[in-house]
Amino acid sequence: MRDTVRRLVDSPANGWRLLLALAAILYVAPLLVGTEYRLFVATQMGVYVMVAIGLNLLNGYGGQVSLGHGALVGIGAYAAALAMVDAQWSFWPAAALAMAAAAVVGAMMALPALRLSTWYFALVTLGFAQVMEGLMTEWRELTHGFAGVVGIPQPALLGYALPSTGLYWLVLTLDLLAVAAVASLLRSRFGRALIAVRDNPVAATASGVSMVWIKMFAFVVSAAIAGLAGALFAVQKTVITPEDFTAEFSIFFLLVVVLGGAGRLWGPVVGALVFFLVPELLAALQSWRLLIYGAALLVLMLYAPHGLVGAVEAGWKRLRARLGLSNIAPLPVTGAQQDGGIRPIDGVALSVRGVEKRFGGVAALAGVSLEVAPGTSHAIVGPNGSGKTTLLNMISGFYPVDAGAIAVGGRSVIGLAPHRIAHRGVGRTFQTPRMMPDLTVLDNILLGAFMAETQGALAATLRLPAARREQAQSLAEAMRYLDFVGLRERAMEPAGELPHGQQRLAEIARALVGRPRLLLLDEPAAGLSLDELDRLGELISAIRGLGTTVVIVEHHLELVANICSSVTVLERGAVLASGTPAEVFSNEAVISAYMGAHVRIEAAS
Numbered sequence: 001m002r003d004t005v006r007r008l009v010d011s012p013a014n015g016w017r018l019l020l021a022l023a024a025i026l027y028v029a030p031l032l033v034g035t036e037y038r039l040f041v042a043t044q045m046g047v048y049v050m051v052a053i054g055l056n057l058l059n060g061y062g063g064q065v066s067l068g069h070g071a072l073v074g075i076g077a078y079a080a081a082l083a084m085v086d087a088q089w090s091f092w093p094a095a096a097l098a099m100a101a102a103a104v105v106g107a108m109m110a111l112p113a114l115r116l117s118t119w120y121f122a123l124v125t126l127g128f129a130q131v132m133e134g135l136m137t138e139w140r141e142l143t144h145g146f147a148g149v150v151g152i153p154q155p156a157l158l159g160y161a162l163p164s165t166g167l168y169w170l171v172l173t174l175d176l177l178a179v180a181a182v183a184s185l186l187r188s189r190f191g192r193a194l195i196a197v198r199d200n201p202v203a204a205t206a207s208g209v210s211m212v213w214i215k216m217f218a219f220v221v222s223a224a225i226a227g228l229a230g231a232l233f234a235v236q237k238t239v240i241t242p243e244d245f246t247a248e249f250s251i252f253f254l255l256v257v258v259l260g261g262a263g264r265l266w267g268p269v270v271g272a273l274v275f276f277l278v279p280e281l282l283a284a285l286q287s288w289r290l291l292i293y294g295a296a297l298l299v300l301m302l303y304a305p306h307g308l309v310g311a312v313e314a315g316w317k318r319l320r321a322r323l324g325l326s327n328i329a330p331l332p333v334t335g336a337q338q339d340g341g342i343r344p345i346d347g348v349a350l351s352v353r354g355v356e357k358r359f360g361g362v363a364a365l366a367g368v369s370l371e372v373a374p375g376t377s378h379a380i381v382g383p384n385g386s387g388k389t390t391l392l393n394m395i396s397g398f399y400p401v402d403a404g405a406i407a408v409g410g411r412s413v414i415g416l417a418p419h420r421i422a423h424r425g426v427g428r429t430f431q432t433p434r435m436m437p438d439l440t441v442l443d444n445i446l447l448g449a450f451m452a453e454t455q456g457a458l459a460a461t462l463r464l465p466a467a468r469r470e471q472a473q474s475l476a477e478a479m480r481y482l483d484f485v486g487l488r489e490r491a492m493e494p495a496g497e498l499p500h501g502q503q504r505l506a507e508i509a510r511a512l513v514g515r516p517r518l519l520l521l522d523e524p525a526a527g528l529s530l531d532e533l534d535r536l537g538e539l540i541s542a543i544r545g546l547g548t549t550v551v552i553v554e555h556h557l558e559l560v561a562n563i564c565s566s567v568t569v570l571e572r573g574a575v576l577a578s579g580t581p582a583e584v585f586s587n588e589a590v591i592s593a594y595m596g597a598h599v600r601i602e603a604a605s
């Protein structure tokens with residue numbers, strides 16, 4: 001018995017079979033048990049699923065809360081209805097117009113997202129939804145005011161008007177296509193960037209992702225999906241009025257996403273199903289409905305924060321563990337696909353001249369200068385608080401420069417945003433590793449390939465051959481760098497489960513996948529065991545061997561002496577000494593200001 005269950009649970013093909021069987025049931029159900037009323041409810045649910053799929057992309061995967069999606073559905077619905085009724089368009093061009101109109105309005109709505117924090121932004125979207133509702137009522141010449149748009153015709157396919165079963169099938173098909181499209185978008189660099197912006201914006205930016213751009217992208221795609229749902233909403237209801245698109249309507253979609261499981265592919269489907277079926281089943285308890293909803297949501301938030309799908313996933317993992325099955329997915333690449341070594345990198349020079357930075361009354365840097373030749377490794381050392389990390393943050397654009405000049409490869413990077421500096425070939429790691437703990441190590445590393453990939457979002461979503469080829473290349477490249485840092489065996493484990501030292505190595509691998517011409521490492525040896533320290537030394541030498549210029553902030557002076565050809569010592573934001581490790585570490589001023597203290601620190605720890 002246990003073996004049978006084990007076999008059933010362990011076959012990935014069974015998951016697909018189940019999915020196909022469910023889809024087949026959904027397609028044939030109207031022929032077997034369909035009544036007009038049931039078809040109406042099922043189609044409406046399908047339309048709502050569509051909105052929730054789009055909102056899940058934005059909210060679940062992108063971490064942006066929109067309380068205005070109901071209004072975007074309204075815009076799609078009005079655009080399609082007016083085009084079909086007043087301008088006699090057929091359904092498909094009207095649906096395209098609905099998507100475009102919602103996308104444009106969505107982009108306008110997203111503009112504040114670029115400046116505001118999540119919850120302020122949510123409030124802005126709510127306000128926006130109210131304004132849109134007002135416009136739908138007041139702009140009578142266009143929207144027909146309170147009366148709304150009536151007599152919206154049925155969509156036609158190849159010249160034949162679809163009966164209600166046909167509309168149900170159309171919505172079902174579009175829902176399945178939308179899930180598939182979101183799934184393949186999520187597997188691409190766009191999806192990885194979106195999730196990274198949600199989970200670790202600093203890592204995303206350092207990997208070359210523009211926060212502004214990716215948030216805008218998510219909002220526009222999500223709005224376009226809401227627009228398409230709006231067009232379907234209009235043809236299904238045949239009459240639309242401003243009252244259909246109230247603020248509660250918007251909040252409803254957010255609840256569907258949260259209930260089903262934000263950031264879970266099938267979350268919106270399950271959420272909408274429960275929101276629709278429960279009232280049907282609870283018809284006898286109609287007056288208690290809101291109370292039951294509220295209580296259910298509270299319980300869910302407390303005990304299943306990842307929604308119903310999240311709870312099922314957790315249960316599934318427990319079941320697999322109990323059956324002695326691994327929850328770690330197999331590696332998606334074979335050794336053969338990984339063939340081909342790591343290509344050399346063309347390192348660039350770094351020049352820092354008279355750089356200053358103040359934080360209130362503290363002068364973190366007071367006129368620091370240093371030069372690093374291409375392809376060499378340079379260390380920045382100094383007592384705690386001497387300004388080392390601040391300098392790295394300024395070279396990589398995370399802090400603006402108060403005064404002075406910084407050039408990478410002879411070109412100034414002053415005033416550039418961090419993601420733009422990353423595009424100039426500057427990669428970095430952080431004092432505390434910036435990993436996305438719930439993603440696999442491999443997915444974390446793949447974020448580094450963001451800049452190397454060039455395929456557009458549409459090509460990635462449609463999985464065109466060129467996009468698939470590029471993704472396969474990135475995967476192979478990521479695996480090569482995981483091998484390089486010695487983490488191949490742990491590629492499919494959640495990054496958060498790696499010990500601290502390995503997270504550091506993984507972060508270096510991520511930076512390397514971006515093929516940095518200048519690599520900034522912030523205290524890579526902190527917290528490493530002696531073995532790991534040896535490995536790190538070899539690794540940094542190997543990285544320099546690739547050709548990359550390496551700048552390393554480090555307290556571990558033996559490591560510095562072994563791997564760096566030049567050193568700058570900072571003290572209280574100024575350069576105390578610079579030269580070869582031998583020169584610097586025998587300098588009296590350095591010994592008394594730093595190394596003495598350092599030796600004391602080491603002795604104490």
Ligand SMILES: Nc1ncnc2c1ncn2[C@@H]1O[C@H](COP(=O)(O)OP(=O)(O)OP(=O)(O)O)[C@@H](O)[C@H]1O
Pocket residue numbers: 359362363364382383384385386387388389390391
């Ligand atoms: N974001 C910030 N806001 C205010 N002060 C800051 C900020 N970042 C750094 N500082 C201050 O600037 C000075 C230099 O800090 P920094 O982190 O660059 O030193 P560090 O040499 O990297 O030290 P450590 O070896 O401890 O990492 C310190 O006095 C610190 O308190």
